[in-house]
Amino acid sequence: MNKISIIGTGYVGLVTGACLSDFGLNVLCMDNNVEKIKKLEQGIIPIYEPGLDVIVERNVANHRLAFTTDMKKAVEESDVIFIAVGTPPAEDGSADLKYVEAVARDIGRYMNGYKVVVDKSTVPVGTGQLVKLWVREELAKRGASYDFDVVSNPEFLREGSAVYDFTHPDRVVIGAES
Ligand SMILES: NC(=O)c1ccc[n+]([C@@H]2O[C@H](COP(=O)([O-])OP(=O)(O)OC[C@H]3O[C@@H](n4cnc5c(N)ncnc54)[C@H](O)[C@@H]3O)[C@@H](O)[C@H]2O)c1
Numbered sequence: 001m002n003k004i005s006i007i008g009t010g011y012v013g014l015v016t017g018a019c020l021s022d023f024g025l026n027v028l029c030m031d032n033n034v035e036k037i038k039k040l041e042q043g044i045i046p047i048y049e050p051g052l053d054v055i056v057e058r059n060v061a062n063h064r065l066a067f068t069t070d071m072k073k074a075v076e077e078s079d080v081i082f083i084a085v086g087t088p089p090a091e092d093g094s095a096d097l098k099y100v101e102a103v104a105r106d107i108g109r110y111m112n113g114y115k116v117v118v119d120k121s122t123v124p125v126g127t128g129q130l131v132k133l134w135v136r137e138e139l140a141k142r143g144a145s146y147d148f149d150v151v152s153n154p155e156f157l158r159e160g161s162a163v164y165d166f167t168h169p170d171r172v173v174i175g176a177e178s
Helices: 011-022 034-041 052-061 071-076 098-110 127-142 162-167
Strands: 004-007 027-030 065-068 080-083 115-119 148-152
Touching (some): 004 011, 004 071, 004 098, 011 080, 098 115, 098 127
Parallel strands (some): 027 065, 080 115
16 A cells, blocks of 8 residues: 655655655655656656656665556555645746645545645645645535645755755754644
8 A cells, every 4th residue: 555645746746755765655656747657657757866766766666666647546545645736826926726726626536534635835825724625625525524634844855956955854844733
């Protein structure tokens, strides 16, 4: 059973997933970009980041790291789900949360038991409440009422030293209500 799923296998998602698997955890990295996942399954890393290829290779070989485009599987087979999709600036400069909303709604759609939903994307204050609302709305549509918690865990890594920054952070921010 995969214990951790990362939704959005971009810069932050891939580094997070690869490094968490290197800590010994089972990680499933999901992305809706089929080409990206196909490449990763073939061992082709879509970004250049010192040390990342070796970490991915080692953990795929040890069956702790896998890739998928299947959101249902990523939700059902995990206890902890990281949201690591992009939050590009909207026209007024605020973060566009449409990808975060899509993922939160999918989580509600496929939730099959207690989950910890961790927001790693860079988002404005109050987004945790929105994520809760979006998940709850989808659960209500199904007539389901699973418990879940939403945690804020923003990422501060820098491109070019992302593996080092993730594994040697000068701060770790975790916000949770329970
Ligand atoms: N890149 C950085 O240096 C950095 C550092 C700190 C924080 N962040 C923040 O982390 C977040 C992610 O940034 P990034 O640079 O990794 O972005 P990215 O564009 O590299 O990756 C985002 C990924 O999410 C995928 N995606 C989008 N919608 C999806 C969906 N519904 N389901 C599954 N996958 C989906 C995309 O295909 C893409 O692969 C942003 O909020 C960004 O601001 C980035």
